[in-house]
Amino acid sequence: MxxxxxxxxxxxxxxxxxxxxxxxxxxxxxxxxxxxxxxxxxxxxxxxxxxxxxxxxxxxxxxxxxxxxxxxxxxxxxxxxxxxxxxxxxxxxGDESIKIPKTLPKPIAHEHILHALEHAEPTAKLAIILLYTLGLRISELTHLRLKEIDQGWCRIHGKGSKERDVPILKNIAELIGEYQLHSPSVEYVFELQGEKLSENSLRYIITKAFAKVGLKVTPHQLRHTYATELLNNGARIADVSELLGHASMATTQIYTKLGNAIKMDHYRKSHPLCNNVEDSQC
Missing domain, CATH: 1.10.150 (DNA polymerase; domain 1)
Structure with a gap:
């Protein structure tokens, strides 16, 4: 049985x-x-x-x-x-749920990303840029098709076969074109010998590029950074939620908490009465 x-x-x-x-x-x-x-x-x-x-x-x-x-x-x-x-x-x-401590995403400083890009190989460089400017999951990057990048928009195939359109800047689309001149592919942006690069392969290429400059960064942190940068610079949370492909706006709310945490950290470091005092005092 x-x-x-x-x-x-x-x-x-x-x-x-x-x-x-x-x-x-x-x-x-x-x-x-x-x-x-x-x-x-x-x-x-x-x-x-x-x-x-x-x-x-x-x-x-x-x-x-x-x-x-x-x-x-x-x-x-x-x-x-x-x-x-x-x-x-x-x-x-016996399937009762257990409580999981909430953890904030860990975005990467913009200058750290630029530093990694300076030393990255072509495939790693393009992969990092696409994750950072499109807010993709690594699985979505793997399935990114050339034919679905057109006229300033990119069709993304997300979780549960859901699709969404994300804007792509002209210079980023041009980078893809330049990459294709040296590493031509048939269907997907990232291929090797006619086969789509796997998630694990892309993940390894990206983490290796950051490790080269002494940083431990995951592909998903680049997605976190994309969301954080948009919200910190005035983007509406509803728009960011749609761009990320979140099923619920509640999932996107965590990035607003992150923004508040960063603001509080800056406040403690900047205000004269908050220097060298305990958190409970300030």
Whole structure:
């Protein structure tokens, strides 16, 4: 009977790929989480009903970080929801959520990005510029097609097969054209020997470019920086939310908190009564 759940898992992963448009990296994470659930949980199947007790699993992963545990539980809940939509009677126990401490995004100083660009190889240079000026996820950069960059706009294929149009400056589009002269591709902006560059390949190229100048920077931090710069320079939060492809404006709100944190830090460093005093005093 357990074999049927493994078959259901394979069908679920195909659904995430073909219907939801999830990235290979995300699908692999879901696969690992569900495999762990099937292996470590107490599962009883009788009279057409599936009973899953996650408590043994939670004891097994208790030493992990809160965010890792939450991600695993989220993947399992999604799988169970899929099973129910497929008409299966599933009872899930021990899936209570855990609190995750909120962390602010970590943008990169503009001058640090410029410094990295000065020393970056052509592929890394263009990838960094596109992430920084379009606010893309690394998965979106991987799927960026040449034919979808036209007349000052760029069509982005985001999470869950959602599409959005993002403005692209003329000089940035020209950089893509110049890159194509030396590294021509057929369909995607970034290809190697006729094949689209993978997320992991682009991620490695970008992090290596920053490491060359002594900085530890992830591609997603460039997306954070894009959002932060727009908001700090007067862009409307509704517009930024749409440009980022956020499903809810509440997700974008975190960047306004970041802006307030930066302003408070500048205030403490600049005001004469705030120099060399504790935070509680100022």
């Amino acid at each position: 357990m074999n049927s759940l493994y078959r259901d898992k394979e069908n679920f992963l195909k659904y995430l790929d073909a219907i939801r448009g999830y990235s290979p990296l995300t699908i692999r994470s879901y696969n690992d989480s569900i495999d762990t659930m099937l292996r470590e949980s107490e599962i009883e199947i009788s009279e057409g009903k599936v009973r899953i007790n996650l408590m043994p699993l939670r004891l097994k992963i208790a030493s992990l970080k809160s965010k890792s545990i939450s991600c695993k539980l989220s993947a399992i809940r999604s799988f169970v929801k899929y099973l129910r939509l497929e008409g299966k009677d599933v009872e899930l126990r």
